[in-house]
Amino acid sequence: MKKNYSVLILLFLFLSLQIIAQEKTITGVVTSSEDNLSIPGVTVLIKGTTTGTTTDIYGMYKLDNVSPDAVLVFSYIGMAPVEMLIGDQSVINVIMESDISQLDEVVVIGYGTVKKKDVTGAVSIVDSKTISKLSPVKIEQALQGTMTGVTVTEQSGAPGAGLDIRIRGISTNGDASPVVIIDGYQGNLNTLNPSDIATITVLKDAQAAIYGTVGANGIILVTTKSGKRNSPTMVNFKSSLGMQETTRELPVLNATEYAVILNESYAAAGRPLPYPNVSGLGKGTDWQGQIFSRQPIIDNSISVSGGSEKMDYSISASDLRQKGIIGGDKAGYDRTTARLAMGADLAKWLKFTSAVTYTHIDRTSINDFGLGSVLFNAVNLPSTVPVYDENGDYYLAPSNVGIEIINPLQQIENTYNSYYMNKVNGNMGLTAKFAQHFTATARIGFNSTYDNSKSFSKIVDYGESKVFNVTRSSVYQAKNNYNDYTFDAFLTYENTFNDAHHVVGTFGTTVFQNWGNGLNGTGYDVPYNSWDFADISLANGIVDTKTNGSYTYDQRRLSYFARAQYDYKGKYLLSAMFRRDASTKFGPDNAVAYFPSTTLGWIMSEESFMKDVEFIDFLKVRASYGILGSDKIGDYRYIGKLDGEGVYVLNNNLAYGMAIGALANPSIKWEQSEQIDVGFDMTFYRDRFDFTFDYFNKTTKDLLLVVPVSGILGTYGPGGSAPVVNAGTVKNSGYEFSLGFKGPAVENFSYRINYNMTILDNEVLKVNNGTGFVSGGSFGVGQPAPARMEEGLPIGYFYGYKTNGLFQTDADVDAHPSQIALGSEASPGDIRFVDVNGDGVINSDDKTYIGDPIPDLIMGLNLTGRYKDFDFTAYFYASVGNDIVRNYERAQPDVNRLSTVLDRWTGPGTSNYVPRVTWDATANTVFSEYYVEDGSFIRLQRLSLGYRIPQNLTQRIKINEFRFFVAVNNLFTLTKYTGFDPSASNGQPIGSGFDSGFYPAARTYWFGFSINI
């Protein structure tokens, strides 16, 4: 027995040694450093053998009987191979880094694609990863701060409000918005579900000339998501819940402060004190506190995608529900989308792609801008006014605050505006390859939108003689139908000769048609004065006016284009484009225009003399030049139409006649934008850094402007309008820099920093309507237009009086020219206006440039990082040098005021900035520098922190990734501006930058999760 024992022990020892020193089982997960997601299909081999396995759909692998001395080699297409020594580990998780440098990524350039390294124009790209990190409610927001040369401004912080995108400055007083091309067809960004988007590419320079007619303001190319071939079914579900609140409340006077200031103002004018006893007034009503509330936002989306060898698919749906921080339900935005994208190989040489999206939007709105808006009322209604009267009804705003200021809560309650929209858009296309080098593409994309709006004017009394009082109820309803299609057909030839000369030729045609109609009407006497019965079908009141209207439109464009691309050994790149366009916007003689452009590139890093410069991995110098066009004007402006207003009263009834509307100009022609861009792209320090620089100069001439013309032409009659005239030249020039840094991929930790900066200079070179300027915008009440487009100055600059502090003493007043022409003689404590032209008189000839709304500089700083299962994102945006005008205070003696009035002038030396308070007439309210503030700001647009439950746990329940996140939008804004929001802009080229009580962008706290199966 003893012997047997020893044999057993030996055997045991032997086996043990074998186990320790010899083969074992290794498991692990392979993930990508880019997005931290597991990678299925990675080949895992024992080095030097053919033994191995591949990762499953969860990125997991398992290898049995592996020696500790062995080295595992992980490889996957597009990823840098990774080698790992096994040693004493039994779980080996691997993070793989992409080895396709960004330079090999494919970039769409319109009617084709090129590799990024071969791009010879100025492009900016935002991909789905960035979009997912920013999680914008509206996709336009993802372009703000992430791209050079692109400015995005919100028209309002209200849910669903529009955003304006400007590429490389504002080049016209007309429509300066870029054209959006979605998968080849013309479309709109504002209804898209952000999570359906794969990439957004912005063509900023002459490269956009392939879209000739419409390229002058830049082109935004949107590529939507499609499924991946040879990929298992992937399901992604994301749900976010947010709480929104205002970013700011303006400091205004409380009830006691208001009474004291008002007393002082009355006393200064020798009038009896309105509040002989100010004690007991307390703080009064905090109107802003009353109207702002915390409101939810919920965003859910789901997508299913995948593909086999011959087909791919992507199905998605989303639902967004947002309520307004002012008005709650009365200012809400709901968006539901559903989308199906499919691609298939019908034959080896014939490919089919298609996508269709359905969008439904529901929106309610309140008056959210300017005089009469809820916010304007909240700021101007004195704190002494209570919210409710003794009966619990809304307290009516008193008459002394003016006829436009009403109780904002009462206003919200009595506002009823609803809107919904149904839209179907999509495309289908065929691509055929033949004769080795040829590809033919035919595709059609369309948008078909139906919308319906209703607003109810309820009988309401806001107080004595308020202008918003309604004495007869009515309901306005409108239905509109908008359609368009874009049909493209083009042929591409691609070949390489002698392994050196690579040639791509493209030519084709695009047909665009845009048509629709609308019908609207008003019904009077709504039953029960109630929203529930507000419909024309029930509103049977008769009125003497025409209560309905309709319109029809049909606009078309026909284009032919050709492009030749050539490169020699991938080193010297040349492309030339030519496009012929015809548009119905112009008369027969001017319908056609030709747009040539060219781009050049030199990849210097391919040159032998650069091979020794190890520091630089890639360097490309490029230049582009071209003429681009724009036809963004109203329809049929070349012919006169009887669509003016000619209404008079005969027999005491309205009599409707016929009058000429907008003055026709038969000679209008294409607006032409000459664009030059010089830049370079560089990656260096082992691809860790990438740097792009561009200089651009965009001179748009023959601007299609509606410029004022002589009154003798009758354009000021009712329903009349000045003609569209090719009447100006605007130059936008500047520099763009973007610098990216990719941190080294250390296990468990990676990060990226991107910084971009755009320096912009805008100058109007010519306005040739005789006067040399066009005015616009509004300030205060009854004041002349305060903004101008004028030769030698930035578009939309502020035109008003320069100031030089306050008059401190009577002697100061006497020493200065009279200010009577501005409305009133000055007294100590009033603003001293500068006699700019030095003629010894202060009058309107002294008005001059006192600021402009165009930033000198915009910047974005984007930080992303990952540590183990945590991820982190911070996106900053900054705008420097934009001026903004405080225009949310009603210049009326009895309204509430900002707390800055507490620092007012009360005697010599007390203030040189805030004028005295007096009930008496002063000229302090005229538009001057006193109202212009520096609107520079830096904003933390998005800060987020995510945590992924370790994949080895989630995969047990067949979940590939389960991630939670918290995020904040607009966490803080650093600015000197005293108003609600320095990003305020109504988007008008002339007249933006006047903050008339801008609905501030909300701060949103998010919590959410996403699941990938």
Add this chain to the structure above:
Amino acid sequence: MKKIILNKGIVITALIMLVFTYSCSDKFVTISPEYSIDSENYFNSETDYYNALIASYDLLQSSYANVIVGEIASNNTLCGGESPTDVIGWQQIDDMIHTPTNSNLGDIWNWMFAGAQRTNYFMEFKDKTEFDGKEIMVGEVRFLRAYYYFELIKWFGPIPMKVDSRFKLGEEKTIPRSPVSDVYAQIEADLIYAESVLPVVASQTGRATKGAAQALLGKAYLFQEKFAESADVLENVISTGPYFLVDDYNSIFEDEGENGPGSLFEVQYTDKEGAGFGCLQCSEGNVAVGFSGVRSYNGPLFTSGFSFNVPVQEAVDAFENGDRRKPVTILDIVAWADSTNAEYSTGNEHTGYFNRKYIPRKRSEGAQNDLNLTNPNNYRAIRFSDVLLMAAEANNRGGLSDAKAQDYLNIVRRRAFGDNNHDINYSGAALTDAIYKERRVELMGEGHHFFDLVRTGRAAQSIEGFTVGKNEIFPLPIEEIEFSEGNWTQNPNY
């Protein structure tokens, strides 16, 4: 089973054919607008002419500005408003410090020319289609053209003028300003034609009549000091027209007094259509009325407004004792509030008085918003008492007959005082003065006084800040001088 194989050639041929069917030619982009009427292919029926005629009348409504600014420019009223910067252009005109950059003067220029352009659109096509009774419409259009041109020369002196065709883009650089005498000649020709074709009673209330044309012609003569012609045509109105003075002066300016027997021509307004500040000239209401109303008024009879155009004490004192027109013309708000408990607030340059003829009355239930801009008060543009006083002036100043002048003057005074005790029996210069005084009080608040002062050379002595050789006419808008690129020069001393 035969396999269905896609044939490359067929597919590609089909694609190419598809391209060509879609875009074979530029015909695709040659389209004409649907449901719209080309302005150059109009005037094909009587209705078309009628529609263009109504559009020509439309701009009369924008002459509210001429009335209120004319009043503010005179020594009758101060500008008022909410504050000294409220409608700064009006404030400057009140203070006689207006400059070519005054946008409110620009409005008058733009709107009166828009009216003239619409009449010339009609006249350009007047011979295209024939129908019975066309001459009446042509007569009305020519009356309106005379009305607009007369307003323009009153305000701006020499103006570019076109007859029977529209101004075309670019003609501001080529057509010179016609001397006032040439414009008057055209006005006379238009009104003589109108007078010859227009009916005594119009087919629709509000349309021009023979009496309106004659009265306007008499006024144009008077402005040129063609006294004999003026007296002749005005006496024709007085003797043959159906017009007479109603007894109750107050009733003239109330709703029920509109288009009454004492009116030769009224600019028609209504509150049946809404209006907004974005296009004041589009309002079908009398904008001047809302602007003249008592600020934040709450009480009987009236409704509130913007407290512009407030009469000064000197104007109030211009009424003699016992003149029944005074309480109709002037609202003494302090006294009124005391007796009725009405509430109101005070605005800029508050004098305690309001232009009672043209301040907002209580509104009808169907009145459309913005109520301040849709007051339905017609502007009594040519009243019979105005005709009588013009006839008196022509007879007196023309040395034709002081007796007739006294008669006409006293018809007006007897209504004012309700007796014969206030009859005037002066002659010569004293009578002239009496007529001037009478015109001021009879027509106060109706926008005539400034132009009366100017044409009779009394402006400098009456209006503080009035500069002789400058303020008789107003500056052309600076933009117009610039649009004309040197073709037009600014009025003297502006």
